[in-house]
Amino acid sequence: MSESxxxxxxxxxxxxxxxxxxxxxxxDARIFPLNSxxxxxxQVGIDESQPLIAKFYRPERWTxxxxxxxxQFSRELVDAEVSVVAPLEINGDTLHEAHGxxxxxxxxxxxxxxxxxxxxxxxxxxxxxxxxxxxxxxRPFEHRRALSLQTFAVESREFILGxxxxxxxxxxxxxxxxxxxxxxxxxxxxRQWPTLRLHGxxxxxxxxxxxxxxxxxxxxxxxxxxxxxxxxxxxxxxxAEQTAYLDAVVEGYETFYPFxxxxxQLVEPLRCLRQMHHAAWLARRWQDPAFPLAFPWFNTPxxxxxxxxxxxxxxxxxxxxxxxxxxx
Numbered sequence: 001m002s003e004s005x006x007x008x009x010x011x012x013x014x015x016x017x018x019x020x021x022x023x024x025x026x027x028d029a030r031i032f033p034l035n036s037x038x039x040x041x042x043q044v045g046i047d048e049s050q051p052l053i054a055k056f057y058r059p060e061r062w063t064x065x066x067x068x069x070x071x072q073f074s075r076e077l078v079d080a081e082v083s084v085v086a087p088l089e090i091n092g093d094t095l096h097e098a099h100g101x102x103x104x105x106x107x108x109x110x111x112x113x114x115x116x117x118x119x120x121x122x123x124x125x126x127x128x129x130x131x132x133x134x135x136x137x138x139r140p141f142e143h144r145r146a147l148s149l150q151t152f153a154v155e156s157r158e159f160i161l162g163x164x165x166x167x168x169x170x171x172x173x174x175x176x177x178x179x180x181x182x183x184x185x186x187x188x189x190x191r192q193w194p195t196l197r198l199h200g201x202x203x204x205x206x207x208x209x210x211x212x213x214x215x216x217x218x219x220x221x222x223x224x225x226x227x228x229x230x231x232x233x234x235x236x237x238x239x240a241e242q243t244a245y246l247d248a249v250v251e252g253y254e255t256f257y258p259f260x261x262x263x264x265q266l267v268e269p270l271r272c273l274r275q276m277h278h279a280a281w282l283a284r285r286w287q288d289p290a291f292p293l294a295f296p297w298f299n300t301p302x303x304x305x306x307x308x309x310x311x312x313x314x315x316x317x318x319x320x321x322x323x324x325x326x327x328x
Contacts, residue, residue: 006288007059007100008040015099020044020054022098023090023105037290039220043108052088053106065143067095067102070219073136073197082131083215085109109215111208116234119248125207125214126252129199129230132216133257136197140224147200147225149189152273153182156280165283170304177311178276184318185269193226193263202230228263232270235323243326250325264322272314279307 017027030045040056057067071094074086087094087104096103115121145151157178160166166174199206201221208215223229231253235245250259282298285291297303 008056008288008290010099011040011056011101015101016042016044016054016056019056019096019098019101019103020046020052020105023096025052025090025105037285037288037294051108053108054103055087055106056101056103059101063143064095064102066145067104069141069143070222071095071104073141073222074219076135077132077216080131080135082128082135083210083213084132084219085215085217109208109210109217111210111215114204114207114209114214116204116236116245119244121209121214122234122245122248123252124212125234126231126249127255128214128216128252129202129249130253130256132199133196133227133230133253137257139197140195141197141222144197144223146195147198147223147229147273149182149186149273152277153185156276157182159280160283163283165286165299166304167301170301170308173308174304174311177308177315180315181272181276181311181318184315185272188265188269193266194260195224195226198223198225198227199230200225201233203233226263226266227257227260228266229270232267233274235267239323242323246323247326261325264324267323268314268317268320272311272318275307275310275314 013031016031017029020027026047028045028047030051032043034041034043034053036055038061039058042054042056043051044054045051062070071087074084075094077084078086085106087106090096090105094104096105114125116125160178161171161175199216199219199221200223201218206216206218208217231246231249234249235242237245253259282291282295286299291298
């Protein structure tokens with residue numbers, strides 16, 4: 001493969017269909033790409049049956065053991081009647097390989113986006129997260145990565161500074177503000193926080209609202225980490241709004257699992273990690289042709305100026321007292 005080629009270049013529609021049919025299914029040749037960048041995901045029509053969702057894992061991102069552990073966690077949740085879309089077991093396995101691609105097949109689930117400003121929705125999402133964490137706390141992951149300052153922030157910063165992504169006029173400012181952020185949040189992550197198996201990426205795009213229930217549709221980033229990682233992205237707005245949203249989530253969450261208010265100290269540091277990791281994620285994937293098309297604003301002086309401003313704003317937020325529960 002030449003340097004100009006990307007592994008997904010060979011994932012043509014015919015290859016997708018061949019992969020699906022390699023497990024013994026017969027496709028009706030209808031194929032529709034779905035919105036996914038880290039992996040490639042397609043809806044594939046199946047002859048005389050419902051369409052399936054085919055997820056093709058990004059080459060060299062996860063090991064087989066890590067993917068299987070994701071699948072095993074999904075199955076544990078489904079067996080406990082948690083509304084998670086888990087991969088189908090076909091021919092005794094959930095992970096398949098053909099044409100050099102590893103893939104899994106999922107049932108199609110329709111639905112609409114969860115409304116994270118709807119208190120009823122938030123409480124139900126919290127209830128589901130409490131159930132997930134009760135199961136996730138039973139034993140740790142053995143192969144999945146753990147959330148850490150080193151992986152999500154330090155290595156992200158090193159990758160950005162080690163490449164040619166930063167315009168000259170933004171480099172010194174990024175180097176300085178990112179160093180200050182790391183210095184400020186490092187003591188928080190030195191504490192030995194309790195960890196459990198997590199969804200890991202609980203933003204609104206990873207839920208579907210179906211049958212008056214939130215469905216979790218993607219565990220690709222499941223990891224070992226503190227419970228608050230699955231909660232902080234559900235709350236937004238000013239401090240009063242965040243407190244109200246948090247109360248709604250915790251109301252449902254504690255039905256199944258105790259909430260540790262001490263972990264609220266991690267909310268703004270975790271926001272810093274996500275900001276730094278996201279910038280490095282875009283940079284790491286920039287050679288994938290899908291990324292310049294989907295994120296044309298990345299790697300411009302304006303992008304880096306806004307990213308630096310966001311980190312400065314985070315520095316200011318780190319000076320504020322941690323969020324607290326408002327309910328008595």
